[in-house]
């Protein structure tokens with residue numbers, strides 16, 4: 238008696254699934270590995286050869302007009318030139334990506350390649366097995382020796398073959414899912430890492446933005462989203478299956494043709510209708526993407542997206558750079574991403590639910606296609622050709638045509654996908670503009686008494702702007718001095734502060750800090766010694782604690798550090814008045830709606846609490862003070878920190894700045910630069926720079942500038 242199909246299938250498939258799940262190297266169980274030395278060498282090599290970006294750019298160039306480019310993620314025309322570019326990109330990027338994956342899963346990758354080739358042989362083997370079955374039936378019927386036991390025997394053999402095929406298919410799918418998830422994680426992480434490295438000048442280049450958009454499309458295609466139809470980099474693996482399928486079909490066809498099958502049979506075989514395909518379509522299941530995540534998954538997804546949003550946000554970039562939030566964002570994103578991928582895997586139950594899908598979708602079609610030929614037995618009974626051969630011939634020919642079509646389609650998609658892959662690799666190799674060459678870079682050497690700043694003839698223009706926002710900026714601030722920058726709206730004060738803070742680069746001139754050319758300092762190193770309140774500071778949709786704590790990530794979980802910063806900024810009463818104190822969730826600027834997950838203190842209240850402009854300003858000042866009071870910080874920049882504060886609050890903030898910029902003995906330890914429209918406040922500074930039309934028109938002490946009776950004096954008299 239044959240085994241009932243369900244038990245046979247379930248046993249084999251459960252065994253196969255458990256074997257494949259227990260293979261070593263699951264990416265979500267393992268801690269994140271730093272890049273291996275081989276990976277580093279490859280990455281360095283990429284960085285050293287900028288032509289990858291040039292090749293990618295050439296593929297976007299519109300042929301007739303060398304200066305115009307196709308929109309990002311547009312399909313490249315199939316031309317010899319683009320084919321050559323695709324080859325170059327594949328040669329450069331594919332080994333890099335594959336070796337990265339190979340390092341994570343050498344065994345699984347080998348298994349995947351082997352099983353993909355084996356899967357390609359299945360269709361021809363299936364046809365052959367069905368042909369043998371039909372021949373057996375033909376023999377039984379024509380000899381008049383038909384018995385039920387023969388039929389049962391044949392059916393059992395076919396079921397065994399189907400079980401083996403389903404088991405191999407199941408192992409291949411489970412294994413592929415794990416490799417796929419791993420690949421998704423690796424590329425997404427690498428993209429985020431690369432994004433967080435980039436500085437404002439690099440990101441302000443429109444071509445770089447296009448590159449990042451294509452790179453993003455490539456990364457998203459790992460998740461099933463894509464600019465090119467349904468292409469995902471894993472479709473490239475399908476090529477293996479398709480090629481091996483085409484080859485085996487060709488082999489079967491040639492052996493049948495040269496085995497003496499009459500031409501009439503060949504024609505007849507082509508003419509027969511494609512009934513099994515119809516059945517396949519009717520029984521095709523719905524592969525809806527149902528969210529596996531539930532509430533936990535929702536939170537994880539929100540956190541992951543919040544971190545992704547932060548990494549991609551231009552609005553938050555100054556603070557991300559200054560407060561060195563990159564590693565923290567990357568770590569939080571990685572944690573959420575890994576948990577989410579783990580959840581998805583558990584939801585799919587290791588693909589146990591695949592057990593009967595293949596049976597209903599494909600294999601029943603095969604069975605049906607075998608039996609629906611039985612009536613043809615009568616037609617062909619007089620021919621020397623067996624019905625099995627006829628069936629095999631016809632099905633192989635049909636499959637060959639379908640497979641060749643699929644192969645071409647996949648190749649076409651892969652051709653477009655190569656340019657996205659090239660964008661991803663070129664983006665990974667981008668060097669941030671402010672990053673000095675490794676050989677030239679020198680570490681920041683603290684003076685212990687504040688940062689000495691010497692700017693000579695600085696100029697700066699915003700991208701696309703014809704008029705420079707800064708020109709001929711020359712100023713000297715001794716270590717520990719206080720400088721006030723004043724001037725009319727649009728005179729360039731904020732721009733100058735951002736240049737001094739190394740958020741923007743200057744185009745000409747020189748800028749030295751503590752006697753060292755600032756362009757030789759790693760911006761991360763420089764930023765570790767500075768703190769600031771930006772004019773357009775970020776209002777994060779998270780708790781007060783989160784908003785303040787990110788000023789100094791290593792201490793963001795320290796209640797003491799956060800409350801001291803809040804106290805220093807004079808915001809203690811404000812925070813006490815909030816419904817849940819430091820845990821009150823604030824209604825931010827909408828860029829990070831779900832950011833409460835960011836800062837690890839969970840959702841404190843359900844309705845975000847709104848703050849006034851002045852109250853937000855106190856939160857931003859607290860954030861700056863988180864870091865400003867640290868001994869290694871030697872430069873404090875405040876861009877209109879008290880513009881919305883009342884006179885008392887303003888005095889408190891400036892008194893605190895004065896206090897934290899001195900040692901307990903009263904010696905100056907930090908240089909302070911502040912921008913203000915309140916000239917009564919500017920008087921407190923050691924030096925004042927009066928700006929107009931992007932340059933410093935007057936520079937000196939309050940008394941010197943008043944006695945000069947120039948622009949500063951008239952502005953001062955007008956304002957007091």
Ligand SMILES: Nc1ncnc2c1ncn2[C@@H]1O[C@H](COP(=O)(O)OP(=O)(O)OP(=O)(O)O)[C@@H](O)[C@H]1O
Pocket residue numbers: 699700702706724725726727728729730731732733772
């Ligand atoms: N992102 C930008 N792109 C192009 N131009 C800009 C950009 N930001 C500022 N500008 C221009 O640069 C000039 C200087 O702007 P900046 O913000 O530095 O002035 P400001 O003195 O700080 O003004 P305010 O007192 O109003 O804050 C202005 O003409 C402004 O229009």
